[in-house]
Amino acid sequence: MINPFKTFNISLDYVKPSASALKLAKEYNFPPHLVERYVKMLGHSDAKALLDTVGKGLKKAIRCNKLKIDCKHLKQRLEKKNIVLKEVNFIDYGFWLLKGEDRIGHTLEYLYGFYYIQNPASMLPPYILAPTPEDVVLDMCAAPGGKTTHLAEIMKNKGIILAVDVSREKMKTLRSHLSRMGVENVIAVRMDVREIRKLKNTFTKVLLDAPCSGEGLIPIDPENVREREIKDFYTMASKQLEMLKIAYEVVKEGGEIVYSTCSIAPEENEFVINEMLNLFKDKILVEEPKVKAGMHGYTEVFNVKLHADLRKCIRLYPHKHGTEGFFMCKLRKIG
Amino acid sequence: MFGYRNTKLFFKNKQLIITKGGPRQEVFAVTKEQFDFIFNKLKAILQKEPYCAGVFVGIYGKKFRPSLEICEKLFKISKRNAIMVNEKAAILFSYGRDIMLKSIVKVYEPLREIAVVIDPQENVIGLCKLTVKDLDKVSLGEYVVCENIIDKGWYLRKGH
Numbered sequence: 001m002i003n004p005f006k007t008f009n010i011s012l013d014y015v016k017p018s019a020s021a022l023k024l025a026k027e028y029n030f031p032p033h034l035v036e037r038y039v040k041m042l043g044h045s046d047a048k049a050l051l052d053t054v055g056k057g058l059k060k061a062i063r064c065n066k067l068k069i070d071c072k073h074l075k076q077r078l079e080k081k082n083i084v085l086k087e088v089n090f091i092d093y094g095f096w097l098l099k100g101e102d103r104i105g106h107t108l109e110y111l112y113g114f115y116y117i118q119n120p121a122s123m124l125p126p127y128i129l130a131p132t133p134e135d136v137v138l139d140m141c142a143a144p145g146g147k148t149t150h151l152a153e154i155m156k157n158k159g160i161i162l163a164v165d166v167s168r169e170k171m172k173t174l175r176s177h178l179s180r181m182g183v184e185n186v187i188a189v190r191m192d193v194r195e196i197r198k199l200k201n202t203f204t205k206v207l208l209d210a211p212c213s214g215e216g217l218i219p220i221d222p223e224n225v226r227e228r229e230i231k232d233f234y235t236m237a238s239k240q241l242e243m244l245k246i247a248y249e250v251v252k253e254g255g256e257i258v259y260s261t262c263s264i265a266p267e268e269n270e271f272v273i274n275e276m277l278n279l280f281k282d283k284i285l286v287e288e289p290k291v292k293a294g295m296h297g298y299t300e301v302f303n304v305k306l307h308a309d310l311r312k313c314i315r316l317y318p319h320k321h322g323t324e325g326f327f328m329c330k331l332r333k334i335g
Numbered sequence: 336m337f338g339y340r341n342t343k344l345f346f347k348n349k350q351l352i353i354t355k356g357g358p359r360q361e362v363f364a365v366t367k368e369q370f371d372f373i374f375n376k377l378k379a380i381l382q383k384e385p386y387c388a389g390v391f392v393g394i395y396g397k398k399f400r401p402s403l404e405i406c407e408k409l410f411k412i413s414k415r416n417a418i419m420v421n422e423k424a425a426i427l428f429s430y431g432r433d434i435m436l437k438s439i440v441k442v443y444e445p446l447r448e449i450a451v452v453i454d455p456q457e458n459v460i461g462l463c464k465l466t467v468k469d470l471d472k473v474s475l476g477e478y479v480v481c482e483n484i485i486d487k488g489w490y491l492r493k494g495h
């Protein structure tokens with residue numbers, strides 16, 4: 001098994017299921033090694049609550065596109081079509097759908113680019129990165145464009161966003177969303193993001209929404225999670241760490257990086273950030289995000305003691321917050 | 336289509352680039368900042384062509400074909416060369432249907448062969464090609480007067 005973490009020790013004993021984990025695993029028809037992790041991460045009752053969300057789906061939400069419409073006006077327009085919205089508590093232009101979920105992708109307002117259908121957890125990384133119209137931003141895994149269009153909205157369609165993705169098909173979707181949402185400040189390039197390291201110290205901000213195991217998508221894609229073995233988390237972590245190192249190389253001194261995944265696995269999240277903090281010691285900091293959402297990151301999990309600053313990272317869970325399981329952390333490169 | 340002054344106003348402080356990566360030559364309008372980034376970083380260091388950038392202006396070939404994006408932006412500035420249709424026709428147009436005379440609520444003169452189609456709130460739905468030279472000379476309400484070239488539903492059905 002690949003272990004990308006060279007600066008701290010991990011004993012894989014943590015996945016040996018206890019009797020209570022075995023019982024839960026049987027009750028929910030879920031792999032025991034995964035359930036054992038959930039019990040260790042959350043405690044027995046919260047692990048059970050998480051498993052209760054398996055395959056249950058998630059409430060849909062939209063992000064109002066302030067580049068094209070005033071959000072109050074959008075709310076009124078959709079209410080006339082019997083689509084009822086409720087504000088997401090941590091982003092005032094994000095709305096849960098209380099009524100009309102089935103029609104939300106088929107309205108003229110959608111075609112006009114007045115909103116983007118997006119889980120509120122995915123709205124947070126660009127919000128936390130908070131780019132200004134003066135920034136030069138790199139969006140490392142940009143397609144299909146939910147976070148790219150959000151960055152453009154925050155930047156008021158000014159400055160530069162370099163949106164990179166390797167997938168030809170996903171790139172088409174990205175372009176369609178950019179057109180639909182009226183985005184003008186994006187340069188999209190199809191390439192392997194590893195090639196971007198040639199642009200050292202270029203960007204003032206970097207968003208790395210890294211490819212991941214998707215363990216946070218238990219409510220909507222449980223089969224994918226059921227297939228996961230422990231080695232998968234470490235294989236993913238290896239790629240994520242490589243990408244985060246690239247992000248560090250291309251961001252300017254004083255610049256910021258937001259790292260996020262739709263996974264709740266500490267192996268893909270806190271462990272990756274912990275390794276970065278160990279590797280770059282006094283040249284990187286964890287920043288406190290200016291948003292009240294979710295829970296703190298782990299500073300100790302699976303018998304591994306981690307940096308105290310990891311507390312500043314944010315975790316979201318389907319059973320606690322009604323969102324996808326999600327992790328994000330804001331880092332600053334210092335001189 | 337939208338008047339010289341209006342067009343000039345939109346393209347003020349913008350530069351045009353033609354992408355060479357794909358099967359067709361596409362034209363994009365970019366800011367000076369974006370232009371410099373494309374040439375000094377993307378092309379010079381990474382040796383990459385942008386997939387898209389800024390605002391898609393159209394396809395460059397034997398005849399230049401303007402994009403829906405640029406027509407939308409130019410209509411917003413000029414308020415000309417457009418046909419306003421009723422809500423029902425707007426929805427049908429977004430599914431690829433043509434425009435019948437009876438659906439037209441208002442005309443923004445002067446009209447060209449290719450006109451912008453808008454809904455009653457002036458939101459752009461697409462582009463159509465006029466099939467008659469003078470709308471006033473058509474008496475049949477059911478007569479198709481403008482054929483769908485591209486509509487916003489196209490982004491969902493096909494995409495770029």
